[in-house]
Amino acid sequence: MFRNIKWIFWKEVRVFFGTYLAPLVLGGTAFLNSLFVLILNFNSGTNYAETTVVTFLSFMSTILIAMLIVSMGSITEEKNRGTLELLFTSPVTDLEIVAGKFLFGALVCLIVSVLVDGLFPLFLYFFWKAPLYIVASGTVGVFLLGLFTYSVGLFGSSLGKNQMISMLISIMILLTLWVIGFFSYLFDAVTRKVLFHLHIFSHFIGFSKGVLPLNSVIFFLSGTVFFLYLTVKVLESRRWRG
Template sequence: MNFQTAIWIYRKEMKLFFQTYMGPLVLGGTAFLNALFIMILNFNGRTNYEEATVVTFVSFMTTILIAMVILSMGSIVEEKNKGTLELLYTSPITDFDIVVGKFLFGMTICLIITIFINGFFPLVLYSFWQAPLYLVISGSVGVFLLGIFTFSVGLFASSLAKNQMISLLIAVMVILTLWVVGYFSHLFQATTRKVLFHLHIFSHYISFSKGVLPLTSIVFFLTGTFLFLYLTIKVLESRRWRG
């Protein structure tokens, strides 16, 4: 890996993001949806910080999924369509550099959303509902981990697809599969049920909104992120071999 090359790709992605419509769309859209969901769900008869915190971070779960899927769905497929991916292949840049550079970009935007976009609402929880600070911190950690996991899924989908819509569909199908698999785990035997429930995204995420930093959930999101990044690299390598 050439770290300088990965940083160059990262800077290119950041520049494109803030100089095009994607910046206002993702950041502004996330802020708007957060406000909308929380106004509808959170301030409707909530009488304690436990309910308010869970509902707030469930809202964040929805918006970070949407934001990261939109952000990642064209990350690689647009390079293919514009022919810039072939230019990268002919330059001394490895597939690992490409994926790392793009992932660092996605991780940065996810961090910006978690701290500067979502951060306003936990402050409201902390001041208005008197929610303990550890709830705010643990929930924010959960949002960030879910965000980078979703972005890695979107990168993988983008490496497989021929256009952004197919990329979006692949990413949504993967997320939905991991979303609903836990609800059907009770239909299977004990060992299979345990495995399927472990793959359930919601069961891992919701613990963070309750003030817990579960090691199994942290490991789940991090290993899932690395797995999809690895698969993305392998897809790009196979494309390079095919010419």
């Protein structure tokens, strides 16, 4: 099992770093971070608390974009190239396919969260004297959001016929979870509590303020597992349909 997962993982790594995707995602993320944070938001009159929140809200935007781009063709392109049918006829299970692709996504997410984004928290620490625990918690939040986004993207890729449809499916899921909390006040107390719990922004904002909220950690991890499970089920149904 682990050998198959490792094989799929390294296949994804070779494709990513052997094509335009690596410079597009990593370089584009660095550029957008610079644009959002250094040019638009950093100024001498800002204190570290405000700057930290702005910085990690910028990271929130760029990690969403990066992981959607990485995931949108993960399964769709396998179908278009005919390699998905090859995987179906090989001794590789659907769970191994999803696990290998997810580990690759986790690697890219880690690179973006720690290495690409790492320069900006250093600015927070050295120039704005932001406590290291805030820098660390914000980075954890970005990483967890990236994992969650990639799992949603994998699910969208398993449903879509091409990369654009996969991207639209994933964006619709994320937008629904993004705005649902803003309209939760329209419902009764119980429904409002449930809808607000599904609100991505409310879970992320705590990390940018130096908090590691357990319910938010559980939300992102359980949501990641849930969408990976749905992806496996979609592949299983596709396998049985031939």
